[in-house]
Amino acid sequence: MPTPSALRAPALAVSAAVLLSLSGCSDGGDGNGNGESDKKQDFATQKLNWDDCPAPSPAQGAGGAPTPLPDGTAWQCATMQVPRDYAKPDGERVELALIRAAAANKDKRIGSLIFNFGGPGGSGVTTLPSAAKDYAELRARYDLVSFDPRGVGRSAAVECLDAKALDAYYAEDMTPDDAAEEKAYGESLKKYSAACEKNSGAVLPYVGTVNAAKDLDLMRQVLGDDKLSYFGISYGTELGGVYAHLFPQKVGRAVFDAVVDPTQTSEQGSLGQAKGFQLALNNFAEDCVARGDACKLEGSTPKEIEAWIVALLERLDKKPIPGGDGRELTQSQATNGIVQTLYSKEFWPYLEQGLDEADGGDGSLLLVLADSMAGRNQDGTYSNIGAANAAINCVDSKERDDLAYAKSKVPEFRQASPVFGGFLAWGLSGCSTWPVAGEWDTPDVSAPGAAPIVVIGNTGDPATPYEGARKMAQQLGKGVGVELTYRGEGHGAYNGGSKCVKTAVDSYLLEGKVPAAGKVCE
Numbered sequence: 001m002p003t004p005s006a007l008r009a010p011a012l013a014v015s016a017a018v019l020l021s022l023s024g025c026s027d028g029g030d031g032n033g034n035g036e037s038d039k040k041q042d043f044a045t046q047k048l049n050w051d052d053c054p055a056p057s058p059a060q061g062a063g064g065a066p067t068p069l070p071d072g073t074a075w076q077c078a079t080m081q082v083p084r085d086y087a088k089p090d091g092e093r094v095e096l097a098l099i100r101a102a103a104a105n106k107d108k109r110i111g112s113l114i115f116n117f118g119g120p121g122g123s124g125v126t127t128l129p130s131a132a133k134d135y136a137e138l139r140a141r142y143d144l145v146s147f148d149p150r151g152v153g154r155s156a157a158v159e160c161l162d163a164k165a166l167d168a169y170y171a172e173d174m175t176p177d178d179a180a181e182e183k184a185y186g187e188s189l190k191k192y193s194a195a196c197e198k199n200s201g202a203v204l205p206y207v208g209t210v211n212a213a214k215d216l217d218l219m220r221q222v223l224g225d226d227k228l229s230y231f232g233i234s235y236g237t238e239l240g241g242v243y244a245h246l247f248p249q250k251v252g253r254a255v256f257d258a259v260v261d262p263t264q265t266s267e268q269g270s271l272g273q274a275k276g277f278q279l280a281l282n283n284f285a286e287d288c289v290a291r292g293d294a295c296k297l298e299g300s301t302p303k304e305i306e307a308w309i310v311a312l313l314e315r316l317d318k319k320p321i322p323g324g325d326g327r328e329l330t331q332s333q334a335t336n337g338i339v340q341t342l343y344s345k346e347f348w349p350y351l352e353q354g355l356d357e358a359d360g361g362d363g364s365l366l367l368v369l370a371d372s373m374a375g376r377n378q379d380g381t382y383s384n385i386g387a388a389n390a391a392i393n394c395v396d397s398k399e400r401d402d403l404a405y406a407k408s409k410v411p412e413f414r415q416a417s418p419v420f421g422g423f424l425a426w427g428l429s430g431c432s433t434w435p436v437a438g439e440w441d442t443p444d445v446s447a448p449g450a451a452p453i454v455v456i457g458n459t460g461d462p463a464t465p466y467e468g469a470r471k472m473a474q475q476l477g478k479g480v481g482v483e484l485t486y487r488g489e490g491h492g493a494y495n496g497g498s499k500c501v502k503t504a505v506d507s508y509l510l511e512g513k514v515p516a517a518g519k520v521c522e
Helices: 037-044 124-135 163-171 177-199 210-222 235-246 268-292 302-318 331-341 343-357 364-374 385-396 403-415 421-431 467-476 499-511
Strands: 076-083 095-103 110-115 142-147 228-233 249-258 321-324 327-329 453-458 481-486 519-521
Touching: 037 076, 037 210, 037 302, 095 124, 095 210, 110 124, 110 210, 110 235, 124 142, 142 210, 142 268, 163 177, 163 249, 163 331, 163 364, 177 421, 210 228, 210 235, 210 385, 228 235, 235 249, 235 453, 235 467, 249 499, 268 302, 268 403, 268 421, 302 331, 302 343, 321 364, 327 331, 331 343, 331 364, 343 364, 364 519, 385 421, 403 421, 403 519, 453 467, 453 499, 467 481, 481 499, 499 519
Parallel strands: 110 142, 110 228, 228 249, 249 453, 453 481, 481 519
Antiparallel strands: 076 095, 095 142, 321 327
């Protein structure tokens, strides 16, 4: 998704903080992003050395090497070289980590279907194997491919604080209540930015979405495809939109799910996300109330449950509770744990259990959920999803709101969401001390002449609110953006359990049958 990056960096699906006026960054080519130099052809003709996949690196996350698919197909990994700076193709290079599973039916193979699962900052190399069962039908005719974008995982990972410092960072008070807490919060932001500059300063200017889109086009060429077949989720829809703008004639069959609103600034996106997560929490509370005595939480109405959650978080602000292994659950971590469960209705039982246990003084489950949100592994190390999220968001977005401005927005945000508003308002200052300038206010995704792109909006999506899908479809342009609505819960639609959605998407990707614009699925 565009994650709220532990509700600390500017929330971009709010990952949508991206825009350099792309009209001014078109490289002087043929309207398809070409023409940067003959050197680019050297990158485009490179041969990939596909081999067995290793276990994830610490920056990618925990776990072992991916196991073969049920039919015995093995996962293969490779690295692809790209220029660090596309304006200087003879300069430094970056190696991007790729993963693939070959198409099941080689005789009817269409090509490669490239996935970006969002974040920004998520490792596609680790995510695709764990999610592959949801895309089994698509593998009938496509090689399933994903990658770690630049700055992520094994692809020149952005590094900031070490694990011990990150433990302290994510536990800190992210909604300061007085001058001393505001000063501490500001110092924390400075420390984080300084660590990123010290450890990854050379790569920070080059991890933005425009460069990632250019990497996608190189990937298309290296994989041997005339057109890009693409499945973008959450922030991946923003990346896909920027790609379509830069390379409209190279768009093949593409699907955007859990869609970022490209018309919103970072601040507008954060406010929309506050409303979205509040809506998801209200839906959770309504479900709990409907179950009567089976609901473990205090309150006979959704509003009463919401007030009870607010009171619990206020208690944690004053006094953290034990979270296991010598750690404590703070207000900030509890909030992140709640957020983590709202991405899918399947997680609601964990939310209910975690809140109930925290009310009784046991913060271990909410802390585990918060750790998952922050990319903390069981051994105490961290993936670099938080660092990459901040780096990509801040090099995309021009917004540099200081603490005073963020403080002034707290009342408006809290009105939108009593539970999450304060955190997201203070998070507006997440890029205020960043050492690299941002590129745009909003991304240009206009793609005249591109093939149809199916754009799916979920009415119950907390992280990328439903309205963003229509805005994306409109901005892509007439005849390009094809809107599909799913009346459901959770972040995204394709894996939400709707046969209608899955059939529409599969028919398009596999057979080229474009769904009727405005189609609604339950």
